[in-house]
Amino acid sequence: MGLGEPKKRPESDTTEQVSPCAACAVRDMAFCGALNDREMPHLLAILQTATVEPHGSIIDEGEAADYLFNVTQGAVKLYKLLPDGRRQITGFLFEGDFLGIAMNERYAYSAEAVGQISLCRFSRRKLERLLDEFPKLEKRLLGMASNELVQAQDQILLLGRKTAQEKIVSFLLNLSDRQVKRGAPASPILLPMGRADIADYLGLTTETVSRTITNLKRKGYIKLLQGGMVELPDSEALQELAEGS
Amino acid sequence: MGLGEPKKRPESDTTEQVSPCAACAVRDMAFCGALNDREMPHLLAILQTATVEPHGSIIDEGEAADYLFNVTQGAVKLYKLLPDGRRQITGFLFEGDFLGIAMNERYAYSAEAVGQISLCRFSRRKLERLLDEFPKLEKRLLGMASNELVQAQDQILLLGRKTAQEKIVSFLLNLSDRQVKRGAPASPILLPMGRADIADYLGLTTETVSRTITNLKRKGYIKLLQGGMVELPDSEALQELAEGS
């Protein structure tokens, strides 16, 4: 099911009457930032806000792709399944990230909340009409797609050719970079997802993830703090570990 | 260097004076198909055609992304390198495929001709101006980016969670599907690339690729023909092998 039918989902709020955009912390980072204050109402008119509980489903692979989303709070995981249950997480989304560019008529993957999250929902049909009206929105979307493709290439390199340790370190550095882009410090980083999720993202098992992290900890490359925080004392050294140079 | 400086590349033709688009076999499949006969001249005006010899470089990762390309004949491989030389091929392009969506200011990967190829080259700057003039071109580009992202997700699933045999079979079926989209038969398929390229695309070694293909051959799932052609006698059975169901 997913958010395509919000009436069935108790964790989904209905649209707020006051503008959620005015106070939106991620507006500039998100694709909404392409519009100025005068144009924003058009976007606001087709937008709904919602929250999803931990492990709540947002979209399901194969569903008709009728809605697009913008994550405004929390972490989301995207994943695909094989018939026998093997799972590959194709990405994590955080505040400001857009969900739904990768689709044809149907979603190419499922999406699930990691912790509790907030998001904006757009009708795809209505958004497409808006794109005709505001070409710069479409340009922004194209730029975002371009960027996502670059990220996907990096992940393909990681999965195809990196060792377990290189994968873990690359992952940590990637989270750090994205935190910086969101205006947070480069270290410590927050790891809101479990070992199993990390494993399914990096093409490993939870055991290997755990062992590798323990190893990095022992060697002093990382430090585990309270609340799933990880300190990266020497990102230069980590950078080298991430590329095997 | 790459095609950014065509004067230095003996294998690059200069622009033809007669319209190469009029007789273009891939026009409808390519993004050019978004424009009708009346609009086409605008595109033609910013386009150059070229050929590249086998193993010739088209773009290099990290180069300024000043040009976009459309493959009109032959096969192209896209790849990324790690500092120690490990290589990951991120995709193969064939007639009608577009090259260059995945970039920021710089190319995210290198591209090299597999055999001899022909392509169209567009100045990115000029093409972007054209996008403003023809929104439907931009829409087409966004749709193509969306599609490429879907493909990238599939590749991520393949690399992260499939066995060697599943990878090989998925690859063969993917080539078959794309041949069908180009109007060719589903079988036999052409394998213009070598074992090493297949290995670097699937995150394997040439030895494993060779062994796995031999195995599939022995079990009757595929048949190797002359000239790098491969027959797929039972695509249903292969479909199951590809997903481990």
Place this chain on the structure above:
DNA sequence: CGGGATCTTGAGGATGCTCAACGCTAGTGG
């Protein structure tokens, strides 16, 4: 404080890699 889920650690094993040799094909030049 109890209990389920998650994380860690260990031992053994399998998939795919490394290293090495051999075969095949096509292009080259005697």
Place this chain on the structure above:
DNA sequence: CCACTAGCGTTGAGCATCCTCAAGATCCCG
């Protein structure tokens, strides 16, 4: 015309990384 070579593909033996299976440790929430 055919030996020769270079590149590519195939096959084999041994091995390493990572997986599987299992048990214990830790954490978190009720």
